[in-house]
Amino acid sequence: MTQPARPETDISIARRFSVAPMMDWTDRHCRYLHRLLTREALLFTEMVTSAAIVHGDAGRHLRFDAAEQPVALQLGGSDPAELARATTLADAYGYAEINLNVGCPSDRVQSGRFGACLMAEPALVAACVRAMRAATDRPVTVKCRIGIDDQDTEESLDRFADAMVEAGVEALYVHARKAWLKGLSPKENRTIPPLDYERVHRLRARLAPLPVLLNGGLETLDAARAQMAHVDGVMLGRAAYHHPMMLAEIDRRFFGAATPSPTLPAIMQAMADYAGGQLAQGVRLNSIARHMLGLANGLPGARQFRQVMSVDACRPGADTSVFRRALDCVSAPVEA
Structure with a gap:
């Protein structure tokens, strides 16, 4: 996406x-x-x-x-x-x-x-x-x-x-x-x-x-x-x-848009792509991940999602693999 x-x-x-x-x-x-x-x-x-x-x-x-x-x-x-x-x-x-x-x-x-x-x-x-x-x-x-x-x-x-x-x-x-x-x-x-x-x-x-x-x-x-x-x-x-x-x-x-709503997996992948470019410019992953903590609210595993995004993203050298690990914590529909 x-x-x-x-x-x-x-x-x-x-x-x-x-x-x-x-x-x-x-x-x-x-x-x-x-x-x-x-x-x-x-x-x-x-x-x-x-x-x-x-x-x-x-x-x-x-x-x-x-x-x-x-x-x-x-x-x-x-x-x-x-x-x-x-x-x-x-x-x-x-x-x-x-x-x-x-x-x-x-x-x-x-x-x-x-x-x-x-x-x-x-x-x-x-x-x-x-x-x-x-x-x-x-x-x-x-x-x-x-x-x-x-x-x-x-x-x-x-x-x-x-x-x-x-x-x-x-x-x-x-x-x-x-x-x-x-x-x-x-x-x-x-x-x-x-x-x-x-x-x-x-x-x-x-x-x-x-x-x-x-x-x-x-x-x-x-x-x-x-x-x-x-x-x-x-x-x-x-x-x-x-x-x-x-x-x-x-x-x-x-x-009144007729286009399908974006799915969580698609959003996470798009943000991983964006974050990769920002990390190359010296931005810390947590500066991006902190805005994403609520994305899984209401889904099974949302608490674990938030924990991975908030804790792991702050670790030295954190990269966009954090987003995949967070997504793996929740039961979300898979994009067709």
């Missing part, structure tokens, strides 16, 4: 289903795996700060395999000029869209004055969006929460969204929870603030035809599919990461 060259993607279609940007998780190795599982869904980079791109090694942060497309770059920052410069540098890499993070609640992000705290400054975010749009012909989008702290999510979210529309944003990804910047940890902010899908539904109805995509608390494809009656697309994060084989159903269930 190989990654064929992809035609130019209709990003409005790809947004029907996306895998959320997740720090330390959705790196290029993770995205390569996810693209083997779904040809159609939109994938996201980890959030990269505009400062890291402008003042650091831009190529290290921005390079990706063309087989991963469609891929959206997520930027973090609050300086319009710096975000514009980062967007200009990113433009040459051919991302399908460039997204601004206005939803991350971590302390580190707040101290840098970006992420969810920017929901209190819609005029500044609008200035950032305008600057980014001036630096690229690619779509510029925003990912946000429904509000922060004591904000009234009706008034404040509408005010924020209106500012984004006026600035020319091309889509809004909305995590259907508030972010409590005072009193909750980033982990708690993923689960404790109550979900309010209906608030996102109302926003989508109000902003139509601007695409509004729903994120937050979606654990199954059935739950995600049900939301498609109310929004333009859905975004899954940790559920898709921990149970990656669910992505093998995406093309059929969300994009």
Whole structure:
């Protein structure tokens, strides 16, 4: 199983289903795996700060395999000029869209004055969006929460969204929870603030035809599919990461594809081929294998699969034979 060259993607279609940007998780190795599982869904980079791109090694942060497309770059920052410069540098890499993070609640992000705290400054975010749009012909989008702290999510979210529309944003990804910047940890902010899908539904109805995509608390494809009656697309994060084989159903269930879903043996072989090339470039096997731990979830022998992938892949000199040993631990259908 190989990654064929992809035609130019209709990003409005790809947004029907996306895998959320997740720090330390959705790196290029993770995205390569996810693209083997779904040809159609939109994938996201980890959030990269505009400062890291402008003042650091831009190529290290921005390079990706063309087989991963469609891929959206997520930027973090609050300086319009710096975000514009980062967007200009990113433009040459051919991302399908460039997204601004206005939803991350971590302390580190707040101290840098970006992420969810920017929901209190819609005029500044609008200035950032305008600057980014001036630096690229690619779509510029925003990912946000429904509000922060004591904000009234009706008034404040509408005010924020209106500012984004006026600035020319091309889509809004909305995590259907508030972010409590005072009193909750980033982990708690993923689960404790109550979900309010209906608030996102109302926003989508109000902003139509601007695409509004729903994120937050979606654990199954059935739950995600049900939301498609109310929004333009859905975004899954940790559920898709921990149970990656669910992505093998995406093309059929969300994009109407008639092609067979990829099998576990085919995925393991394709990842072994990919890993072989990466090892030759000095990448450690565990940097790739760590994203594959959930591939056998639900199959007999899944625990042994995870153990081989997590322990053996960390051993000095580990090579792609680890993937075959892991596959031998599970009862999986054999590819025809």
